[in-house]
Amino acid sequence: xxxxxxxxxxxxxxxxxxxxxxxxxxxxxxxxxxxxxxxxxxxxxxxxxxxxxxxxxxxxxxxxxxx
Amino acid sequence: xxxxxxxxxxxxxxxxxxxxxxxxxxxxxxxxxxxxxxxxxxxxxxxxxxxxxxxxxxxxxxxxxxxxxxxxxxxxxxxxxxxxxxxxxxxxxxxxxxxxxxxxxxxxxxxxxxxxxxxxxxxxxxxxxxxxxxxxxxxxxxxxxxxxxxxxxxxxxxxxxxxxxxxxxxxxxxxxxxxxxxxxxxxxxxxxxxxxxxxxxxxxxxxxxxxxxxxxxxxxxxxxxxxx
Amino acid sequence: xxxxxxxxxxxxxxxxxxxxxxxxxxxxxxxxxxxxxxxxxxxxxxxxxxxxxxxxxxxxxxxxxxxxxxxxxxxxxxxxxxxxxxxxxxxxxxxxxxxxxxxxxxxxxxxxxxxxxxxxxxxxxxxxxxxxxxxxxxxxxxxxxxxxxxxxxxxxxxxxxxxxxxxxxxxxxxxxxxxxxxxxxxxxxxxxxxxxxxxxxxxxxxxxxxxxxxxxxxxxxxxxxxxxxxxxxxxxxxxxxxxxxxx
Numbered sequence: 001x002x003x004x005x006x007x008x009x010x011x012x013x014x015x016x017x018x019x020x021x022x023x024x025x026x027x028x029x030x031x032x033x034x035x036x037x038x039x040x041x042x043x044x045x046x047x048x049x050x051x052x053x054x055x056x057x058x059x060x061x062x063x064x065x066x067x
Numbered sequence: 068x069x070x071x072x073x074x075x076x077x078x079x080x081x082x083x084x085x086x087x088x089x090x091x092x093x094x095x096x097x098x099x100x101x102x103x104x105x106x107x108x109x110x111x112x113x114x115x116x117x118x119x120x121x122x123x124x125x126x127x128x129x130x131x132x133x134x135x136x137x138x139x140x141x142x143x144x145x146x147x148x149x150x151x152x153x154x155x156x157x158x159x160x161x162x163x164x165x166x167x168x169x170x171x172x173x174x175x176x177x178x179x180x181x182x183x184x185x186x187x188x189x190x191x192x193x194x195x196x197x198x199x200x201x202x203x204x205x206x207x208x209x210x211x212x213x214x215x216x217x218x219x220x221x222x223x224x225x226x227x228x229x230x231x232x233x234x235x236x237x238x239x240x241x242x243x244x245x246x247x248x249x250x251x252x253x254x255x256x257x258x259x260x261x262x263x264x265x266x267x268x269x270x271x272x273x274x275x276x277x278x279x280x281x282x283x284x285x286x287x288x289x290x291x292x293x294x295x
Numbered sequence: 296x297x298x299x300x301x302x303x304x305x306x307x308x309x310x311x312x313x314x315x316x317x318x319x320x321x322x323x324x325x326x327x328x329x330x331x332x333x334x335x336x337x338x339x340x341x342x343x344x345x346x347x348x349x350x351x352x353x354x355x356x357x358x359x360x361x362x363x364x365x366x367x368x369x370x371x372x373x374x375x376x377x378x379x380x381x382x383x384x385x386x387x388x389x390x391x392x393x394x395x396x397x398x399x400x401x402x403x404x405x406x407x408x409x410x411x412x413x414x415x416x417x418x419x420x421x422x423x424x425x426x427x428x429x430x431x432x433x434x435x436x437x438x439x440x441x442x443x444x445x446x447x448x449x450x451x452x453x454x455x456x457x458x459x460x461x462x463x464x465x466x467x468x469x470x471x472x473x474x475x476x477x478x479x480x481x482x483x484x485x486x487x488x489x490x491x492x493x494x495x496x497x498x499x500x501x502x503x504x505x506x507x508x509x510x511x512x513x514x515x516x517x518x519x520x521x522x523x524x525x526x527x528x529x530x531x532x533x534x535x536x537x538x539x540x541x542x
Contacts (some may be wrong), residue, residue, distance in 0.1 A: 002340055009337065012347035018412050019350050022405040023332065026354045029401050030328075030510060033394060034321075037517035044524045048537040220460055224453050228443050237439050238457060241432040242464050245471035252478065273467070280463060287377075288456050295449030 070160040077161070077169040084173030087146075094142075098135040098178050099185055105131045106189045121194035125203070125254035128190060132182050132207055132250075133214060133243055139178045140218030141235050143170055144226045144289065153226075154293055163286040171219045171282070179211025195258070202257030202267075209270040210250040216274075216281035217242045223288035227295045246273060304381055306523050307532040313516045321513050327506035334499040342496075348412040351405050353500055357507035358402035359427060363465075365395030365511060366430060369437070370462035373455030383519075385451040386526070388458065389441060390518035394511060396434035403427055422476035426469050433461045 003009040010016050071079070088095055109127050110120060147153040156166055186207050187200040195203065221239035228234065253266035303309065335353035342349035369391035376384035406424050407417050418424070437454050444450030527533045 002338060012350070013341070015346055015348040015350075015412050018348055018408050019336070022351045022408040023336070023354060025404050025408075026358070026401050029397050033397050033510070033514040034517065037514070037521045040521040041517070041524055044521060044528065045537050048524070048528050048533060052534060052537060220456075224440060224457060225443070227449070230443070234439055234443050237432070238436045241429045241436065241468070242460065244429060245464075245467050248471045248475045252475070276467075284456050284460050288453060291449050291452045291456065295444065295446045295453075 073161045073165050076159070077165045080166055080169040081173055084170060085176065088173065088177045095177055095181065098139050099181060101135045101138065102131050102182060102185070102189060105134070106192055109193065117194040121196065121258075124190060124193040124195040125199070125251045125258065127193060128186060128195070128203060129207075129210075129247055129251040129254065131189075132186065132211060133247055135182060136178055136211055136214040136218060137236055137239065137243070140174065140215065140222050140239070141225070141232055143174050143219055143222040145222075148226045148292070153289065157290060157293055163289070164282045167219070167223075167282045167285045167289070168278070171215050171285070174219070175212050175215040179215055180208065183207035183211060195254075198260070199254050199257035202263040203254050205263070205267055206250045206253040206270060209267060209274055210246045213246050213270070213273050213277045214243060216277040216285075217246075219285045220281055220288060223285045223292060225292075226289070227292035246270070249273070304383055306383070306527050306530070309383055310520055310523050310532075310536075313520055317513060317516055317520075320509060320516075324506060324509040324513050327502060327509065331499055331503040331506050335503065339496055339499060345413055348409060349496075351409040352496075353503045355402055355405040355409055356500060357504040358398050358405065359423075360504055361507045361511050362395055362398040362402055362427070362430060364508070365391055365398060366433065366458070366465065367462060368515075369395060370455075370458040373458045377452060377455045377459075385455070386519050386522050387515065388455055389451060390515055390522055392434055392437045392441065392454070394514045394518060396431065396438060397514075398507070398511065399427060399431040399434055403431060420476075422473045425476070426472045429468050429472070430465070433458075433465070437461070 003012075010020070012019055070076075106127070109123070113119060113123065144153060147156070157163065159166070183204050186203050190200055190203050191197075217239055218235075220242075221235040224238060225235045249266050249269050253263050253270070256266060257263045331353065335350055339350070341347045369388050372384045372388040372391060375381050376388060403424070406427065410419055410424075411417050437458055440457055441447075441450045441454050444453060524533055524536075
């Protein structure tokens with residue numbers, strides 16, 4: 001390990017702000033890249049499931065009325 | 068009735084486009100007026116100091132030429148798309164590659180060539196030294212042909228869309244950059260007394276590549292837009 | 296070979312296999328990313344000229360490499376979908392654009408932040424930064440064109456044509472921007488030659504490049520899975536899939 005203690009790791013001889021800011025931005029963007037499609041997939045599955053349930057309820061009511 | 072051979076067909080298409088353009092002289096004059104007005108904006112924005120204006124002039128003139136070519140490229144296929152004649156063109160037996168080239172050539176003759184003919188006047192207004200005027204003319208003449216070809220790709224991609232106006236600039240401005248770099252560099256070289264021929268040769272090479280490839284993509288894009 | 300090709304064209308198969316791949320690829324990628332970042336941040340010596348700020352390189356360079364490669368992946372997928380009318384290639388092309396744009400954004404943002412301690416300004420019209428900016432515009436153009444079409448099938452084809460045009464233009468743009476920069480290069484910010492990179496810095500960089508490539512693949516596959524569900528929402532396999540999930 002290059003840095004002697006946690007404080008010097010944070011400061012990085014005055015460059016800490018730049019280094020940590022760019023790593024933070026990168027991690028944020030990468031996190032969004034992973035999370036957004038995952039959330040979209042989950043939402044789609046939920047929507048499709050809801051549609052199916054509504055369709056099932058509607059068709060059940062239809063057969064009920066016919067009988 | 069047998070089909071017309073492709074060269075004859077293309078010449079007729081070209082003549083038709085030119086006649087259509089000449090019937091509406093205002094449409095031809097608009098890019099020139101736009102050029103003039105933007106030229107007038109720069110001294111107002113940058114200050115009237117002739118030496119400073121002259122040092123920026125190559126870039127300014129090239130950027131304005133690029134913008135006026137961009138503004139008009141939206142209209143290349145628009146009216147023919149609206150009245151359905153473009154669809155007829157796609158069904159015609161003549162190869163689409165050459166017909167598309169005729170459209171682009173008409174656009175170039177009406178905007179690019181006229182702009183380059185008028186450009187020495189605008190160059191003088193911005194204090195460009197007289198020895199750079201031939202380079203300005205030649206680089207604009209070659210470069211605007213590339214701009215018309217590349218602009219045709221954007222026009223063909225967006226012709227089916229109702230709100231294509233801003234989109235087309237987003238699509239093709241990045242592709243204009245190499246032309247801008249070498250075009251303005253040619254004028255700057257002439258101002259500084261360096262040889263202009265290498266820059267013009269590169270612009271010519273870009274033109275060759277654009278003539279070879281751009282009509283292919285324009286044709287493909289037109290088919291997609293018509294199908295949509 | 297051909298059966299593989301046919302299977303690639305089948306949405307349920309692609310959905311299943313991508314799920315299986317992601318189960319291993321995603322944790323491995325995250326592990327490589329964490330290892331590479333820790334290695335680069337903590338266990339390498341600072342550069343003798345730039346000090347510690349060079350540690351930004353471990354994310355800046357991989358992001359730039361992947362952003363450029365991503366455009367080629369997009370254009371090639373677009374070509375495949377145009378030539379062989381392969382639906383899955385169209386999905387891949389559509390999903391490449393936002394991922395590639397995100398990587399381009401990372402490389403631009405980190406480049407700007409890196410520029411402040413190195414050159415003293417946030418933004419320099421340096422050849423590479425300018426080319427990356429143009430690449431960003433090209434990605435945005437594809438995204439905007441896709442959004443502008445109502446007919447999504449035509450949107451895919453139009454974007455494929457545009458990305459192919461962009462692919463032909465990228466080398467030209469790079470070369471001309473490079474040349475333009477060498478013409479106008481101000482003396483104050485000149486890099487004094489590309490110093491040969493030391494091995495102790497090279498290995499974490501290579502690890503990060505691999506991790507970023509893998510991350511691109513993960514994000515692409517995740518996006519493709521969501522897009523597949525969206526496009527195939529009326530089909531039987533999606534209905535069956537939705538049944539137990541939210542049940």
